[in-house]
Amino acid sequence: MSGAIHDGQMYAVHEELHLPYKSGIMDFHAVCTTTGIAPNRIRYFESEFRDFLGLPPQVTAIDDFDEHQVQLFLQIHRMMVEEGLPVSDVRQHLQRLRESRRQALRIITVTSGKGGVGKTTLSLNLAIAIATTGQRTLLIDADMGLGNVHVLAGLQPHGTILDVVDNRAAIDDILIDGPAGLRVMCGASGIPELADLDPHRLERLVAQVNQAAHHFDVIVVDTAAGIAAQVTRFLRLADDIVLVTTPNIAATLDAYGMLKVVHHTRMRGRVHVVVNLVESNKQATAVFERLRDCAQRFLNVETAHLGQLQKHGSVERANQNRRPLMLEAPDSLNANRIRTMAAALCAAPPLAAPDTDEAARPMDLLVRSFAGATR
Numbered sequence: 001m002s003g004a005i006h007d008g009q010m011y012a013v014h015e016e017l018h019l020p021y022k023s024g025i026m027d028f029h030a031v032c033t034t035t036g037i038a039p040n041r042i043r044y045f046e047s048e049f050r051d052f053l054g055l056p057p058q059v060t061a062i063d064d065f066d067e068h069q070v071q072l073f074l075q076i077h078r079m080m081v082e083e084g085l086p087v088s089d090v091r092q093h094l095q096r097l098r099e100s101r102r103q104a105l106r107i108i109t110v111t112s113g114k115g116g117v118g119k120t121t122l123s124l125n126l127a128i129a130i131a132t133t134g135q136r137t138l139l140i141d142a143d144m145g146l147g148n149v150h151v152l153a154g155l156q157p158h159g160t161i162l163d164v165v166d167n168r169a170a171i172d173d174i175l176i177d178g179p180a181g182l183r184v185m186c187g188a189s190g191i192p193e194l195a196d197l198d199p200h201r202l203e204r205l206v207a208q209v210n211q212a213a214h215h216f217d218v219i220v221v222d223t224a225a226g227i228a229a230q231v232t233r234f235l236r237l238a239d240d241i242v243l244v245t246t247p248n249i250a251a252t253l254d255a256y257g258m259l260k261v262v263h264h265t266r267m268r269g270r271v272h273v274v275v276n277l278v279e280s281n282k283q284a285t286a287v288f289e290r291l292r293d294c295a296q297r298f299l300n301v302e303t304a305h306l307g308q309l310q311k312h313g314s315v316e317r318a319n320q321n322r323r324p325l326m327l328e329a330p331d332s333l334n335a336n337r338i339r340t341m342a343a344a345l346c347a348a349p350p351l352a353a354p355d356t357d358e359a360a361r362p363m364d365l366l367v368r369s370f371a372g373a374t375r
């Protein structure tokens with residue numbers, strides 16, 4: 001049975017083993033009987049591969065296991081017992097696997113200096129445009145205070161990340177199905193409680209989110225406005241930072257303020273500017289050039305012009321009707337522009353992870369960003 005486990009064929013294995021994914025967690029006894037691996041061997045794998053299993057330093061053995069951990073046991077068992085590989089080779093193999101997955105994932109964070117400039121509208125429609133191209137896409141609402149992705153998308157949340165923490169649901173259960181295969185995580189409610197999570201439970205959550213992330217090619221994160229830490233944490237994850245502004249002078253100044261933060265905190269993401277609510281292309285170009293010139297002159301930061309969206313009643317109407325523009329007016333100028341933006345963003349490969357713990361494990365950082373949001 002374990003011979004059927006190959007990289008990237010997790011689903012086939014899931015079906016074969018009939019693992020109870022929906023409940024998310026298996027106890028030690030269930031892991032032994034389901035996988036056929038001897039109890040002492042599982043404990044040995046725990047001690048040798050604790051970093052891959054996501055065990056915190058102070059924990060020696062755990063009593064319940066998630067999907068990711070059970071699959072790892074099976075992979076390790078195949079390599080060590082069936083193929084006779086030494087621990088060092090198995091570790092190397094797992095590391096390579098982790099890196100290949102990491103590099104395949106792209107994180108796009110949508111942000112702005114000033115509020116109300118169209119971030120959520122753009123995040124949602126951009127995510128749909130990307131999902132339509134066949135990429136497995138997750139949209140995360142990281143606006144802690146006023147998360148409203150589900151409102152604009154016309155979706156009903158049925159769980160929060162807290163349900164995952166308390167083992168009431170697997171990550172998969174709290175993701176909502178959106179248009180074009182898009183999945184949506186409404187993170188806002190329940191997030192403050194994450195700040196109080198003990199390290200053991202936080203590590204387990206990290207492992208679960210990491211596992212869930214393997215099922216996606218692109219993650220789009222919608223943030224709140226402004227340069228508070230609870231926003232900028234999410235920018236640090238990004239391969240691509242989409243900075244939304246408008247011709248409004250205050251919005252442009254605040255966008256510049258955001259660029260300063262990107263520069264001063266040495267964020268790795270590429271910055272793309274979108275000018276929303278424009279009356280004409282000329283107006284958009286003028287806004288972008290002003291921003292780009294200041295960023296070059298004073299910060300030495302390069303920015304790219306991803307595009308512009310017209311101020312148009314169809315956008316407001318789509319939001320009011322809780323039906324995304326990409327569905328409500330798919331042939332409109334703005335919908336076409338959003339498709340062009342999606343294609344441009346996905347044309348460049350995701351950034352290779354530099355050799356630091358933080359950047360190398362974006363999903364870890366994502367969970368910690370949620371958890372750190374109220375500190």
Ligand SMILES: Nc1ncnc2c1ncn2[C@@H]1O[C@H](COP(=O)(O)OP(=O)(O)OP(=O)(O)O)[C@@H](O)[C@H]1O
Pocket residue numbers: 112114115116117118119120121122143146223224225276277309310311312313315316317319334
């Ligand atoms: N191109 C557009 N044309 C017309 N109206 C727009 C356009 N883009 C956004 N809007 C409207 O502007 C308002 C703010 O949009 P949205 O909620 O997407 O902004 P936001 O940046 O996410 O706001 P917040 O900072 O509060 O999270 C909404 O009423 C939306 O319908």
Ligand SMILES: [Mg+2]
Pocket residue numbers: 119120121143148223224
């Ligand atoms: Mg918003």
